[in-house]
Amino acid sequence: MNQDSFAEGHSVIHRIDPRLRLVGAVALAVVVAVSYDFTTLITALALSLLLALMAQLDLRTVIRRLLAPILFLLLLWAVLPWSFKGESFLTWGLITLTRPGITLCAQISLKTIALMVTFMALLATMTVDTLGHALNRLRFPDKLVVMLLITFRYLFVIEQEYRRLLRAMKIRNFQPKTNLHSYRTYAYLIGILFVRASERARRVHGAMICRGFSGKFFSLREFSPHPWNGAFCFFITFSLILLIILEWVV
């Protein structure tokens, strides 16, 4: 797991209350996801880039993270323009590209990138444990928050376990190929990961019981007030109103 994440940083966005960022990101995402007007989508993209600039995101990492969705978008651009039924835009021998097909591809592309960049700027700029505590303050169920935090805590432990097993396999000259032997080996590797995870869960649970775990999650994290919080609220509200007016009023 490459760890060059956006979570560490000292930008304006990093200092804003995670609860506000979470609520703001969800609200913006919901509005953008149901918009189709090009003015709205381009405004949303501009806003997301502005947020990314404010969060001082590393441009190269942003582009690398966008590669997977861009590959999917390329698939859409390869298929939709000719398979979509509608008014023709361009005809090339047997192939007809339709106007609604191209429009839809452009809408989806703008939306995808705006949504992803907003996510990176507002949510990926906090660590998962911060998200857990923020969810707890927003009254999400304790069980879910505890589960999220346990999963995050032990993800890296289990990943190291996996790397260790993989190294042992390589030292014994395991070479993955398309055959039953390779698949069986991978199946056993996964099996032992589940077994060790389960054993570890038993020990961790024991330790939690010893420390008096009763199901209630006590979050000791303090989200201290910051002068930028108000400005951020204003900015998000303004953006939401602007997007809604552009999409549904104008």
Place this chain on the structure above:
Amino acid sequence: MHISEGVLNGPVLVAGASIALAGTVVGLKKLELDNIPQAGMLAAAFFVASLIHVPVGPASVHLILNGIVGLLLGWAAFPAILTALLLQAMMFQYGGITTLGVNTVIMALPAVICYYLFKPFIHKTHRSAMIGAFACGAGSVLLGAILVAAALMFTEKNFLEVAGLVVIAHIPVMIIEGVITAFCVAFLKKVKPEIFM
């Protein structure tokens, strides 16, 4: 297996989020306090195992493993998969906010369905456990691919070709998942049979 942000329309996103919410509520309700570390740890193992790429000819596919998560967790597969997806979104931005619900349903609903269909086979003879596990692994991927296709089709009728491509692309994955789930279940039955509670 997931749908990226910005593709689906409002009604499909809302439907996905509602089903995911309902599934998660049931899952959390059925998940006893003492089993939370178990579910969290298995969600972590699921996350790590889904990073494994297995070779298929010259290419490679990454495993989904929702079938085995269903067998191990039952309804708790909903919160476990939701958690894993949330972590993937936070750490690598695979997926995002608006598609979180739909993507949870795409993987967790087949897991729960396969749990009910194939769990009874696991405790039988070695042979029927292997067959049941193969069907569980392959079936959960197939159902997932069908749900992806359905989400795309309900968004836009003209997504037919793309939806077809998605299902076809998952056929090799189905077979591999089936084989791996079968061996994995056989292994778990030998090493730690009490894991299938």
